[in-house]
């Protein structure tokens with residue numbers, strides 16, 4: 001998506017260890033008009049899917065998912081990072097390894113908000129090694145629901161999560177795929193769509 005790629009070029013900052021900082025428009029300060037354009041694009045890409053719920057993960061996914069929900073007209077559920085179980089009733093739970101923090105954490109979703117009747121679009125800000133996404137997909141599977149697709153704002157294509165998950169047959173639509181980035185020069189190259 002041209003608009004997002006241009007914004008990453010303009011305002012993204014390449015950090016050590018393969019981290020791209022996009023705090024000024026995506027995951028600290030949020031450009032809601034940009035989110036709206038991203039949502040429109042996901043709506044177009046998943047037009048044929050019978051999506052009745054959006055699932056994301058706190059915190060950065062929530063803003064993106066809520067704006068997307070204005071286009072899909074479905075509820076948003078976000079997986080909570082749980083230190084202690086502080087949610088009513090029973091939950092689905094899974095462990096996720098954090099790329100940015102280098103540790104394991106548990107995420108939960110209440111059984112009340114996802115079940116066998118659900119056709120889920122998973123949305124998140126970043127896709128790197130794919131651990132966050134695999135965790136969310138396993139929650140959906142545990143609930144007996146269907147993953148209709150995955151929408152990602154920025155995929156780092158040089159980490160292999162996206163390729164691995166696409167190979168399982170899941171429709172993964174990343175709006176910008178970074179194929180390489182150079183910490184010294186700040187140069188960011190995007191994958192061109194075939």
Ligand code: 5GP
Nearest residue numbers: 018019020099126127128129130131132161
């Ligand atoms: P994965 O589980 O795919 O390795 O990483 C996905 C999660 O890590 C995302 O939800 C995102 O919060 C975080 N993340 C991974 N890489 C980056 C990055 O380069 N920049 C930022 N800001 N977050 C990242």
